[in-house]
Amino acid sequence: MAVVTYLEAIRQGIVEEMERDSNVFVLGEDVGAYGGAFKVTEGLLERFGEERVIDTPISESAIVGAAIGAALMGMRPIAEMQFADFISCAFDQITNFAAKCRYRWGAGVPLVIRGPSGGGVHGGPFHSQNPEMHYVHTPGLKVVAPSTAYDAKGLIKAAIRDEDPVVYFEHKFLYRRIKEELPDGDLIVPIGKADVKREGSDLSVLTYGAMVHLALEAAVALAKDGIELEVVDLRTLLPLDKESVLESVKKTSKVILLHEDTRTGGIAGELAAIIAEEAFEYLDGPIMRITAPDTPVPYSPPLEEFFLPKTSDIIRVARQLAAY
């Protein structure tokens, strides 16, 4: 047992899988000698050599394209996007090539594309985005977004072992702020399984990524008023763990959908539809959304603070809903 940060947990997962399977390799911009812009891949070059830790040109599309080619041949590439924002440059390779190979011609593409997403670090419009829904809207992909060091490690290992392309969004705000003791041994978090991070009977908050921690903070504050929040961490956005979502909604009958992603077309809309279709008779109040507004992520601190959902938002909406 050792205390590791969210960032170290990702690195541990990658290192363990590279040691376990010689087909696993890393490619991306500045991942080798520099160790990655956030140092996620630090030390890998020294440990595994430049054949398995490949520095590439600034060519996101070619990084993913080359990873697809290797994956078709049975390799297990991990392609790093230096910032998740840059994944848009590889959109075509991911959505048209990687995602559709199995369906079209039965060829598996066991590929991981990972990168730091999210705001709260004054990164501005191009270093703060949450681009997950572009990929959640693409059948053939799997999309995960861990909130804890445990999940970060367990999900990167599961993603590397998965037979299909997995897009792995790690939240950069959590990199060094979140740490916990991790058990020794092979830690796998199955893709497609949500996790109840806090049990509660009055109201469900369904969320993922950095917002999980805000929901947990809100839960502590609300408990003092006798309102018990249940915090469900989706962990995987595609495929969604519908069962866990419905189970929590049926238990509490009131639901807040919370995400840092912008409002229109966010996962909250999809969750609201599922709940309305399949748990309508259990609801005792309106389905509420707390999200970022439909704007780019602004740079200036007062603007970014306004943009990001806050613990106080959750507390306010939870009180309103509890009283409904």
Add this chain to the structure above:
Amino acid sequence: MRLDKKTLLDMLYYMKLTREIEARIERKLYRQGKIVGGVYVGRGQEAIAVGSCIQLEKDDCICPSHRDMGAFLIRGMAPREIFAQYMARRTGATRGKDANLHMGDMSRNIVAFVSMLADTIPVAAGIGLTYRMRKQRNVVLCYFGDGATSRGDWHEGLNLASVQKAPVVYICNNNYYAYSTPLEKQMAVKDIAVRAQAYAMPGVIVDGNDVVEVYRATKQAIELAREGGGPSLIECKTFRMTGHSAHDDLKYVPKELFVEWEKKDPILRLESSLIRNQTVTEDEVKKLATRITQEVDEGVSLAENDPFPNPQETLEGVYADQNVEAPLAFANMFFSDK
């Protein structure tokens, strides 16, 4: 370098088989309404796929484009699979999931093409990288048209392949038109091969209607790649003797160009030179044509009797470990319970 008789005859066979299959698809099955989707053929360009692919080893790999039928045939796709693919049957290479030459099979090291041109350029680099990491002396042949060279992925892919010295031979079918747009409106350079200089790889121009010339240029590039010398670019100058697709009326192409290129037909050129230098007799050529017609007839009749996929198969094969849920699954369950 003189090519042996077997290689020459094999090349003649695959070029003629390509043309016969495509003629059947474009001029018969499509017009009969038996092919519901798009039809893109490579009439006049057969020498390029055949002259290059014929020399591959089993563990080499190809990334063909939509006008490279010959490469599929050489890698072992049977006429029946191809006709079934075009006619959307479940015995086709994609089981009805995709159309025309958008098909592949990793057991035969054929990577399936997508409509977004040049996507396979970096994919080929990744396959080449894999050969290098595994210390295999194999190569990838990656095919595309002139149009694809205007896309960013083409440039990103060539650059990455070159930096990594990936064993890839990039083969351009320069048929002068990207759909209806002629070369001079696609690029300011006269030759695509010069673009190789920017990526520090050999760039050669060959007569794409001369199968022997294609063979020789590819052989040299393959040897370089196998020796660890990295990728090459081969520009095969040719001409698209058809529309972009079967529905294209071609009114933008000056008629005299067809007359000019008809004289350079790659199949007639090989055939007449083989007869002239007495490598084959006219009788042998006739027998070959008869054999090909039989194979094609058989492929068509088998495929025509093949079943369409079951509608439920729509939901299958998206993931390795699960099927996708039917859209009305819950509604059916909910309302039937009431």
